[in-house]
Amino acid sequence: MTAIPSFTGDANPYGGGDPYADYRTADFPFTQYANLADRQLGAGVIAANDEFFAQRENLLVPERAEFDPEHFGHKGKIMDGWETRRRRGVSAEHPWPTAEDHDWALVRLGAPGVIRGIVIDTAHFRGNYPQAVSVEGACVPGSPSPEELLGDDVKWTTLVPRTPVGGHAANGFAVTVEQRFTHLRINQHPDGGIARLRVYGEVVPDPEWLAALGTFDVVALENGGQVEDASNLFYSPATNTIQPGRSRKMDDGWETRRRRDQGNDWIRYRLVAQSAIRAVEIDTAYLKGNSAGWASVSVRDGEDGEWTEVLPRTRLQPDTNHRFVLPEAAVGTHARIDIFPDGGISRLRLFGSLTERGASGLAARHQELGG
16 A cells, blocks of 8 residues: 655745645545544534634634635634644743644534545645644543533544644545544644534444434444445545435436447445335436436345345436335345436435344444444
8 A cells, every 4th residue: 555645834825826726635535435523424623722713613624725815804814724823932041832732623523424634734834733643532422512521531642743844735644543532632733723624434324323213324424334436536536426405406416428339327326234125216307408318226245245236227307306115125235227328316315224233233333343
């Protein structure tokens, strides 16, 4: 596996033109996973010790950070990120912050899970970024308050040790801790600004909650479903199709480029666990002149199982939610939607319940990961 690129040091002062022209970034292997810190999943920055220059909530804004060189307010330059004041020492003889001084923010993940990688983005923070960062994770049930999370009885596990970072750069960190986490503590040493935070990983749901629901969407991201592969991601990610809620605009779904051959496009999913699927929902909301013409859904049981078509090729209408009750339950661990010939869908829902084998397997994994 290729080493994760690292960036350190200042970026050049902004010299005009495109502010992203000298932005430092790289392709990180873990970005194939879902962003567990997505606001759409319910993530939030619930506390920070300081946000004098720029609010903590900016960390989770889905769009990339913007920069306006003329935008100043009563407290100084307005930045699209989280920025703290400059730390000072205790006296004129010791005006510098100590090695232990740092600022922190508490982040509630939108869906608990195993974290595979973290990106701490310092876009536009060229001379005012932190010298180093560190990240810790905790698994706390329920909806703890910031005070409870900061209590002595909460165990925090280091995910990213204190590491130097660069200004105006996407600083990526692979995470190898095989545990389930619900909250993160982001530390910047000693102070400065971070534009965006992305936390990539696999959702691990609470088996008791799913058991109480009985019938639920077994492919939904928040319930532990996952996109494994897709034929084309030209306009938007396939993970959009299993996000919570209905699509709110065209790019909130999955759309492929126009085909000029006789093939078709598809997405392959892994379900939360082995499930019995009883109903299918295919939504083409906001896809009007570019929705898929037809779609079929197939299911397989196990990595080497045969694909079985459970919804035959069916005509889809633009900007419409389509619902299908299956004649009999389809048992499987994976699902695939094929669209013909190209275009897009906004959401796929597979309603069903865990089998006995699926429920026991999920419970064992949840326990193994410390959930």
